[in-house]
Amino acid sequence: MREGQKTFTARRLRKDETLAEKRLWEQLRSRTLDGCKFVRQSPIGPYIADFICREHKLIVEADGATHSTAAQLEHDRLRTQDLEAEGFRVLRFQNDELLNGMDEVLTIIRSALARVPSPPPSLRDGSPSSPAGGRGHKEALP
Numbered sequence: 519m520r521e522g523q524k525t526f527t528a529r530r531l532r533k534d535e536t537l538a539e540k541r542l543w544e545q546l547r548s549r550t551l552d553g554c555k556f557v558r559q560s561p562i563g564p565y566i567a568d569f570i571c572r573e574h575k576l577i578v579e580a581d582g583a584t585h586s587t588a589a590q591l592e593h594d595r596l597r598t599q600d601l602e603a604e605g606f607r608v609l610r611f612q613n614d615e616l617l618n619g620m621d622e623v624l625t626i627i628r629s630a631l632a633r634v635p636s637p638p639p640s641l642r643d644g645s646p647s648s649p650a651g652g653r654g655h656k657e658a659l660p
Contacts, residue, residue, distance in 0.1 A: 535558075535559075536580065536582060536613060537613075537617065538580050538582070538613035538614075538616035538617050539558070539568060539580045539616075541616055541617065541620065542569065542578070542580060542611075542616050542620075542623070543558055543569070545620065545624055546558075546569055546578075546627075551624065551627065551628065551631070552628060552631055552632075554571045554573065554574060554631055555571060555572075555573060556569050556570065556571050556578075557569070557570055557572075558570075562577070562601070562604075562606070563600070563601070563604060564600075565597060565600075565601065567579070567601075568580050570606075571631065574607075574630070574631050574633075575605050575606045575607060576606065576607050576608075576609070576627075576630050576631060577601060577606050577607070577608045577609070578608075578609050578611070578627060579594075579608060579609065579610045579611070580611055580613060580616055581594070581610055581611065581612050581613065582612075582613045594610065598610070607630055609626060609627060609630055611623055
């Protein structure tokens, strides 16, 4: 995707945000979360990151239902691998997690921003107490 096309696509994605993205953006915008600056739908390499804090090299992705197919999961895995190779940490959350477990999501993001060990397994191992099965939290934090 060319630079101009990525910018156009990023603008369209900001305009057409999902409810889950909107709710997360309310928590991240204007340095609301621990004074960290996040931007949304920002081009990064060949990708457009849902939310990124460049200062902490942290990307937060909001994954909807389309991210549950085997092909999409593999695409997401490779995308995460590419972004990690560029020095970013990537957190993925299902839309359901963002809509029904925002407190847990924000705890995980705060942990990543503070570079503390990852949250307890109950919040990331897919157990019933984990929001939406914890699919996105298996990526280790450095």
